[in-house]
Amino acid sequence: MATPAPHRLPRHHAALLLGWLLAQVARAAGTPERAYNITWKSTNFKTILEWKPKPTHYVYTVQISSESGDWKSKCFSISDTECDLTDVIVQDIYQTYEARVLSLLPRSLNHTDLAVEPLFMNSPKFTPYLETKLGRPTIQSFERAGTKLNVTVQDARTLVRKNGTFLSLRQVFGKNLNYTLFYWKASSTGKKTAKTNTNGFLIDVDKMEDYCFSVQALIPSRKTNKSSPESTTECTSHGKGIFREKFFIVGSVVFVVIILIIVLSISIYKCRLARARRTAKESSLLNVA
Numbered sequence: 253m254a255t256p257a258p259h260r261l262p263r264h265h266a267a268l269l270l271g272w273l274l275a276q277v278a279r280a281a282g283t284p285e286r287a288y289n290i291t292w293k294s295t296n297f298k299t300i301l302e303w304k305p306k307p308t309h310y311v312y313t314v315q316i317s318s319e320s321g322d323w324k325s326k327c328f329s330i331s332d333t334e335c336d337l338t339d340v341i342v343q344d345i346y347q348t349y350e351a352r353v354l355s356l357l358p359r360s361l362n363h364t365d366l367a368v369e370p371l372f373m374n375s376p377k378f379t380p381y382l383e384t385k386l387g388r389p390t391i392q393s394f395e396r397a398g399t400k401l402n403v404t405v406q407d408a409r410t411l412v413r414k415n416g417t418f419l420s421l422r423q424v425f426g427k428n429l430n431y432t433l434f435y436w437k438a439s440s441t442g443k444k445t446a447k448t449n450t451n452g453f454l455i456d457v458d459k460m461e462d463y464c465f466s467v468q469a470l471i472p473s474r475k476t477n478k479s480s481p482e483s484t485t486e487c488t489s490h491g492k493g494i495f496r497e498k499f500f501i502v503g504s505v506v507f508v509v510i511i512l513i514i515v516l517s518i519s520i521y522k523c524r525l526a527r528a529r530r531t532a533k534e535s536s537l538l539n540v541a
Contacts, residue, residue: 284310284355287333290375294384296421297410299341301351301375302334313354316340318347329358342412345380345424386421386469386480389431394465396457396488403453405431405467405483421469422451428471432479435465438487462488 290303301314314335315323327335341349355371392406407420407429414423421429433446433453439461446455447470457463464487469480 284357284371286355286371287312287353287373290351290353290373292375292378292383294341294378294380296387296408297338297342297345297380297384297412297424299338299378299380299384300334300336301353303353303373303375304333306333307331307355310355310357313356314351315354316349316351318344318349320347323352329356338411341378341380342410345384345412348377348379350377351375381424382474383477385477386471388481389467389469389483391465391467391483391486392451394486394488396463399456399459401435401453401455401457401463401465401488403433403455403465403467405451405453407451408469425471428473430470430472432468432470433465434468434482435463438462438464464488 285305285307287303288305290301293300293302301316303312311329311331312327312333312335313325313329314327314337315325316337317323324340326337326340335351337349337351341347352372352374387408389408390406392404394401394403396402407422409418409420410424412419412424427449430447430449431451431453433448433455434443435446435455435457436443437458446453464485466482466485468482471478
């Protein structure tokens with residue numbers, strides 16, 4: 253009986269398996285891998301660089317440079333896959349920046365081999381003033397007066413400083429920063445909008461109707477990241493105000509009625525007491541006679 257021939261993997265499968273095994277051996281030995289998926293995450297100028305993969309037996313160092321500057325090293329010898337670069341970019345938010353992530357063996361931190369250039373990968377370019385996302389705005393206050401609704405939006409604070417003070421979004425963007433108000437009757441789903449390049453809205457509303465509304469920050473001149481998420485929704489409480497007003501009126505009437513009952517009861521009591529005294533006096537005079 254013939255002996256069956258041993259099973260052989262196809263050549264391309266064998267090559268893939270060998271490559272995978274070599275990669276695992278290299279990773280276990282601590283060979284650095286080049287960073288990838290390098291991404292800027294920035295909201296209201298709070299700016300973090302993120303990338304992959306999670307390092308094994310090696311570390312990362314991040315460098316950043318503007319178009320008019322030199323490379324500066326940040327986040328030395330870290331095993332994380334993110335680096336906060338806010339303190340660099342807020343120095344000049346109008347510059348365009350580029351970062352690179354260096355993959356290094358830990359021993360190279362103290363015994364650098366100048367003949368061997370570390371693996372690195374460059375990030376996309378990033379201009380904070382044009383690309384940082386707008387954070388969710390906050391409704392500072394609102395007031396309903398008859399057929400007018402007055403809404404005031406509070407500007408978010410940024411990490412951009414001037415003379416030691418953190419600037420607001422309005423102070424950074426000026427009239428380029430707009431707000432959109434979305435408002436609708438509480439009993440309806442049809443939304444209306446109003447826009448302003450200030451922080452206040454004054455809109456006409458129907459009398460005796462409750463309204464709900466939210467706001468959104470907007471920079472119309474931008475190509476990307478134009479709008480912020482919408483704020484939380486607020487609603488007027490005209491109906492509750494009427495209820496409170498009616499409750500106050502009814503309460504006042506009840507209070508007056510109670511006072512009248514007390515006064516009347518006291519008067520009746522005094523009259524009865526005076527009558528009893530007169531009767532007693534008259535009885536005494538008759539007995540004396």
